Amino acid sequence: MASPAKTLEIRTSPHVLSGYGVDEIMFNVVLALAPTIVFAVYAFGTMALLTISTALAACLVTEALACRLSGEESTLGDWSVVITGLLYGLTLPPGLPLWMVAVGGVVAVGLGKALFGGLGMNPFNPALVGRAFLQAAFPVAMTTWTPAFATGRFGAVPSSTLTLPFTEPFYDGVSAATPLALWKFDRQVTDVADAALGFIGGSTGETCGALILLGGAYLVARNMMNWRIPAALLGSVALLSGLLHAIDPEAFPDPLFMLFSGGLMLGAVFMATDMVGSPMTGLGCVIYGAVIGVLTVVIRIWGGLPEGVMYAILLGNALVPHIDGWIQPRVYGTDSARRREAES
Amino acid sequence: MRLLGLKTFRHGVHPPESKDQTSGLATRQLPFAPLLEVPLLQHLGAPAIPVVREGESVARGQAIARPDGRMSVAMHAPATGTVRRIGLMPGINGRMIPGVAIEPHPASTQEVAGGAPCPLEAEPAEILAAIQQAGLVGLGGAAFPTHVKLDVPEGRSVDALIVNGAECEPYLTTDHRVMLEQRDDIVMGLRYLLRITGAERVIIAVEANKPDAAAHLREGLPAELPVSVELLRVKYPQGAEKMLTTALLGRAVPSGGLPLDVGALCINVATTAEIGRLLPRGRGIEERIVTITGPAVVQKGNYRVPIGTPLRFLLEAVGVTVDVDRVFLGGPMMGTAASSLDIVITKGTSGVVAFTETEAERTHRREYPCIRCGYCVDACPIFLNPAQLGALAKQLEYQRMADEFHLMDCFECGSCSFVCPSHIPLVQRFRVAKSSVRRTGAN
Numbered sequence: 081m082a083s084p085a086k087t088l089e090i091r092t093s094p095h096v097l098s099g100y101g102v103d104e105i106m107f108n109v110v111l112a113l114a115p116t117i118v119f120a121v122y123a124f125g126t127m128a129l130l131t132i133s134t135a136l137a138a139c140l141v142t143e144a145l146a147c148r149l150s151g152e153e154s155t156l157g158d159w160s161v162v163i164t165g166l167l168y169g170l171t172l173p174p175g176l177p178l179w180m181v182a183v184g185g186v187v188a189v190g191l192g193k194a195l196f197g198g199l200g201m202n203p204f205n206p207a208l209v210g211r212a213f214l215q216a217a218f219p220v221a222m223t224t225w226t227p228a229f230a231t232g233r234f235g236a237v238p239s240s241t242l243t244l245p246f247t248e249p250f251y252d253g254v255s256a257a258t259p260l261a262l263w264k265f266d267r268q269v270t271d272v273a274d275a276a277l278g279f280i281g282g283s284t285g286e287t288c289g290a291l292i293l294l295g296g297a298y299l300v301a302r303n304m305m306n307w308r309i310p311a312a313l314l315g316s317v318a319l320l321s322g323l324l325h326a327i328d329p330e331a332f333p334d335p336l337f338m339l340f341s342g343g344l345m346l347g348a349v350f351m352a353t354d355m356v357g358s359p360m361t362g363l364g365c366v367i368y369g370a371v372i373g374v375l376t377v378v379i380r381i382w383g384g385l386p387e388g389v390m391y392a393i394l395l396g397n398a399l400v401p402h403i404d405g406w407i408q409p410r411v412y413g414t415d416s417a418r419r420r421e422a423e424s
Numbered sequence: 425m426r427l428l429g430l431k432t433f434r435h436g437v438h439p440p441e442s443k444d445q446t447s448g449l450a451t452r453q454l455p456f457a458p459l460l461e462v463p464l465l466q467h468l469g470a471p472a473i474p475v476v477r478e479g480e481s482v483a484r485g486q487a488i489a490r491p492d493g494r495m496s497v498a499m500h501a502p503a504t505g506t507v508r509r510i511g512l513m514p515g516i517n518g519r520m521i522p523g524v525a526i527e528p529h530p531a532s533t534q535e536v537a538g539g540a541p542c543p544l545e546a547e548p549a550e551i552l553a554a555i556q557q558a559g560l561v562g563l564g565g566a567a568f569p570t571h572v573k574l575d576v577p578e579g580r581s582v583d584a585l586i587v588n589g590a591e592c593e594p595y596l597t598t599d600h601r602v603m604l605e606q607r608d609d610i611v612m613g614l615r616y617l618l619r620i621t622g623a624e625r626v627i628i629a630v631e632a633n634k635p636d637a638a639a640h641l642r643e644g645l646p647a648e649l650p651v652s653v654e655l656l657r658v659k660y661p662q663g664a665e666k667m668l669t670t671a672l673l674g675r676a677v678p679s680g681g682l683p684l685d686v687g688a689l690c691i692n693v694a695t696t697a698e699i700g701r702l703l704p705r706g707r708g709i710e711e712r713i714v715t716i717t718g719p720a721v722v723q724k725g726n727y728r729v730p731i732g733t734p735l736r737f738l739l740e741a742v743g744v745t746v747d748v749d750r751v752f753l754g755g756p757m758m759g760t761a762a763s764s765l766d767i768v769i770t771k772g773t774s775g776v777v778a779f780t781e782t783e784a785e786r787t788h789r790r791e792y793p794c795i796r797c798g799y800c801v802d803a804c805p806i807f808l809n810p811a812q813l814g815a816l817a818k819q820l821e822y823q824r825m826a827d828e829f830h831l832m833d834c835f836e837c838g839s840c841s842f843v844c845p846s847h848i849p850l851v852q853r854f855r856v857a858k859s860s861v862r863r864t865g866a867n
Contacts (some may be wrong), residue, residue: 086746086748088749088759088762088764088765089746089749089750089752089761089784090750091750091761091787091857092759092761092849092851092852093752093756093762093838093851094756094757094758094787094841094842094851095750095756095757095759095761095783095784095787096440096783096787096842097754097786097789097841097842097844097847098439098758098842098843098845099786100799100843100845100849101792101845101846102792102845104845105795105797109651141541150592158792161796176747198793198796199792199793199795200793200794200832200846201793234430250792306698306798355795355796355797356795358796359798360796360797360801360811360812361801361809362802362807365798385801404812408809408812408829409801409804409807409808409809410807411665411679411807411830411832411833412670412676412677412806412807413676413677413678413680413681413806414678414679414830
């Protein structure tokens with residue numbers, strides 16, 4: 081028998097838990113991002129490493145500061161801000177001046193997350209809030225693309241990266257247009273295989289669709305990502321752009337090109353699926369994904385910008401409270417549920 | 425609904441089964457404690473009225489209390505001995521409840537007293553009265569008086585009687601052993617049940633992790649009885665009445681209703697076996713099978729435990745390790761943590777599980793804010809929205825939870841808390857909310 085001093089704990093059931101924790105889920109998202117990060121550094125060299133590290137550092141520091149200011153326990157350990165920092169860095173043009181990267185990172189976590197109340201409270205994806213801020217503040221720098229696979233990319237960084245704070249960047253090399261810009265402004269079509277495997281220009285971490293999908297597959301397999309969101313999102317993009325392409329192949333690019341160009345894969349797999357900013361029901365996730373997909377195509381084709389994923393996801397985030405209000409699970413044994421049984 | 429050939433319901437969770445250590449162990453008799461304290465309220469309803477006096481000698485199985493009205497059942501002496509005290513005793517939830525304390529005679533052979541058998545040919549009402557006099561309640565844990573449950577109201581009919589051998593709670597192997605060891609009792613119980621309810625058919629529901637029990641039952645079922653054994657997918661809470669009805673019959677029990685509303689009646693397999701064991705002998709329930717297990721228990725097993733055995737005696741008899749940290753009655757998903765070691769085993773106690781610090785530690789997790797992952801929405805077998813309910817519970821919006829989000833349909837299976845990665849005590853808050861709503865409604 082236990083020693084006399086032994087006390088028993090009284091707790092209400094359940095006495096077992098699944099073992100999944102927020103920190104574990106978030107850490108696995110970081111793991112799933114690893115191949116994409118490695119490829120980004122391989123494709124863009126030192127400047128990508130600097131961009132991602134600066135983004136991450138800015139986000140971590142802002143989060144730590146926010147915790148201290150609000151007197152809360154540090155939330156760095158839940159890995160959520162690490163995802164924000166990495167994703168934010170991956171969405172930026174590789175040669176972006178580091179001071180801009182840092183400013184956007186502060187905005188991402190400060191405005192996008194901390195002001196709303198931190199983890200679980202932010203309606204918008206913080207990484208995209210940071211990027212949207214930069215897009216509005218520095219439109220030229222945010223659409224100037226340093227080419228991938230440049231010779232000597234692992235040595236010195238382009239002068240734009242090291243621009244002094246609050247000064248205009250100077251681009252010394254040739255700047256590469258992204259496939260979407262090439263198509264939009266010059267009607268020039270990039271090979272889909274090149275786009276899928278990442279042999280194209282673009283933001284630091286968006287270019288290799290195949291590795292992004294690999295990371296997504298890992299998370300889906302571990303039940304840490306709702307597969308319905310990327311499926312509905314990519315499906316609706318494929319469907320709508322396929323329809324348009326069938327109507328007029330000259331005016332509209334083919335759906336595979338749409339899928340693998342720009343930030344669509346990164347956005348569909350890692351941004352739209354952010355649990356905090358997406359609906360809670362299966363049907364809600366399908367609607368949410370489809371709305372983002374349609375918006376992306378609409379912005380890309382009829383909007384002023386070549387790329388529309390970022391705004392599409394932010395608009396989708398804004399819709400989530402409404403989607404969750406409309407789409408409630410149909411409670412067992414109620415009229416709505418009986419209708420469902422009758423339908424099936 | 426069928427999945428891979430096994431019937432099941434939608435949603436639910438998969439806690440580790442943890443049954444291997446006791447499922448293969450035949451039941452053993454636990455010795456008599458020096459003092460057995462039989463609570464007069466071991467069921468849902470009114471306490472029984474004692475019919476013995478302090479100092480009186482009683483025989484094992486003899487009635488010591490009679491039912492007080494319809495929502496009450498008789499109590500029986502768990503041992504031949506002397507009534508030492510009639511008064512308040514600690515109940516399972518920490519409250520004091522009336523009970524009868526009996527000191528077993530050490531020299532007694534502990535022969536069980538019988539009475540007038542209840543013949544199978546008796547009228548259904550007589551059989552129901554015999555079940556009430558036998559002191560039977562749902563042995564699966566709910567402890568609802570069996571004679572009330574089996575009393576099919578005028579104008580209703582039962583087309584399928586579901587005998588619940590799912591035993592979906594982790595760790596528990598009580599029903600498993602009953603199915604393996606008491607087949608004849610189960611068959612006898614079925615005959616009584618068919619007679620009472622007029623059911624057209626009987627389905628014995630067994631989770632697929634007990635294929636030996638299903639096969640054993642199938643072999644021994646008399647051909648003339650309309651009984652089948654169905655294997656169910658291993659998933660929690662498969663053994664909940666509503667889930668069983670849906671899985672086996674494809675019918676949803678209406679919100680706020682009973683399986684009877686869709687022509688089904690569910691009864692636990694151990695209760696069925698007890699009907700078959702007690703009624704032909706005119707006896708009352710004096711002991712029950714309890715799975716005593718968990719990492720802190722030395723001699724894990726399935727034991728026949730006299731009703732009224734104090735938890736302290738039981739744990740000393742099987743032995744617990746020094747790092748024992750939590751003891752609960754029932755399974756880990758819905759079981760109640762023991763408030764004291766002075767509480768006793770009652771008719772509703774299907775298991776005693778003891779955790780060491782290691783297992784207890786796993787539920788001490790930091791609570792994060794809801795990250796809206798939706799795991800709870802995908803786990804809730806009733807298709808509630810636990811995340812939303814949880815947010816409302818935090819704001820104490822209990823009435824709104826009931827009015828707009830079907831709080832009262834929650835049967836507290838705990839699947840939401842089990843999956844929540846933020847470790848939010850969802851079901852725990854729902855229990856508080858439900859009792860608050862019930863109190864408000866009662867006033």
